[in-house]
Amino acid sequence: MSKMVMGTSVVLLGVFLAGAQQFAHEIRKAGNSNPTIGHVSVAVSEPSVKTGKLAVRRGIVVATGSGGRIEAGTALMLNGLAQRMLISGTGSGVSLDDIRQLAGAKLSDIAAVDALFKCCVDLGPEALDTRGNAMETRNWARSQDLEEIVLVTSDFHIPRALIEFRRAMPDLTVLPHAVQTTGLGVDQKGLTLWWRNPSRIMTVCREYGKYLASLIG
Numbered sequence: 001m002s003k004m005v006m007g008t009s010v011v012l013l014g015v016f017l018a019g020a021q022q023f024a025h026e027i028r029k030a031g032n033s034n035p036t037i038g039h040v041s042v043a044v045s046e047p048s049v050k051t052g053k054l055a056v057r058r059g060i061v062v063a064t065g066s067g068g069r070i071e072a073g074t075a076l077m078l079n080g081l082a083q084r085m086l087i088s089g090t091g092s093g094v095s096l097d098d099i100r101q102l103a104g105a106k107l108s109d110i111a112a113v114d115a116l117f118k119c120c121v122d123l124g125p126e127a128l129d130t131r132g133n134a135m136e137t138r139n140w141a142r143s144q145d146l147e148e149i150v151l152v153t154s155d156f157h158i159p160r161a162l163i164e165f166r167r168a169m170p171d172l173t174v175l176p177h178a179v180q181t182t183g184l185g186v187d188q189k190g191l192t193l194w195w196r197n198p199s200r201i202m203t204v205c206r207e208y209g210k211y212l213a214s215l216i217g
Contacts, residue, residue: 020208024194027155027178058082058148059141060177063133063161064089066154068179073152074103076177077120078112082150086140088124088133096123130161130214134168141172148173155181156203160211167217 060082062073070087077085087099100117104110124136141149149169153161155178165174181203194200 016205016208019212020204021195023159023208023211024156024204027158027181056147057145058150059144059146060085060150060152061133061137061140061165062087063127063130063151063153063157065157066179066181069152069154070099070103071107072177072179074107074113074116076150076152077116078107078109083120084144084146085121086124086137087121088136088140089127089129090123090125092125094123094125096121099123130157130164130210131168133161134164137165138168141169146172148175150175150177152177152179154179156207160207160214163211163214 058081060073060076062069062085064070064087073085073087076082090099096117099121100113103117104113107113122140124133124140127133127136137149149165149172151158151161151165151174153176158176158178162174162176181200194204
């Protein structure tokens with residue numbers, strides 16, 4: 001009996017690791033292929049002058065977490081890709097000024113960042129997890145009468161976040177913008193090398209497990 005259990009465990013582990021490898025490869029591709037909204041790419045570069053009136057009511061939502069997400073969302077806003085931005089899951093002890101200083105430190109046009117945060121940025125302090133981010137965003141999107149959401153989060157978080165956000169807001173278009181994670185490079189065959197970095201092994205396996213759970217609901 002113990003040998004059967006051990007054999008089954010080895011098989012299940014192998015299946016899980018194979019799935020995690022494919023998952024890691026898919027999130028790396030997602031980070032390299034952010035979509036185009038209208039005629040403007042949502043790949044983050046140094047912010048440019050804001051564009052004119054948008055054809056749709058669009059908002060940007062940053063799901064707080066690993067580094068680079070807030071700066072990416074701010075750069076998209078400065079490029080005129082949405083009318084308003086929500087930073088979800090900040091916690092009650094964080095102020096708008098705290099976030100503004102963080103974003104301004106990474107972007108050269110501090111005056112533009114200051115003006116943006118004064119007019120067009122909201123904080124969502126209550127979300128504690130991805131599902132909470134989705135619920136918080138749904139309420140905010142309704143209050144702003146939005147038609148589209150650009151979801152800004154880390155590349156490894158995109159698959160699970162899209163499931164939760166689209167489930168919570170089936171009437172809205174949710175477009176992903178992936179912030180790349182270091183340590184998920186690809187080899188000559190196009191396979192990710194996440195397994196060479198111990199911290200990324202934990203990141204990928206943990207997120208893949210959560211992704212599988214989110215599929216179940």
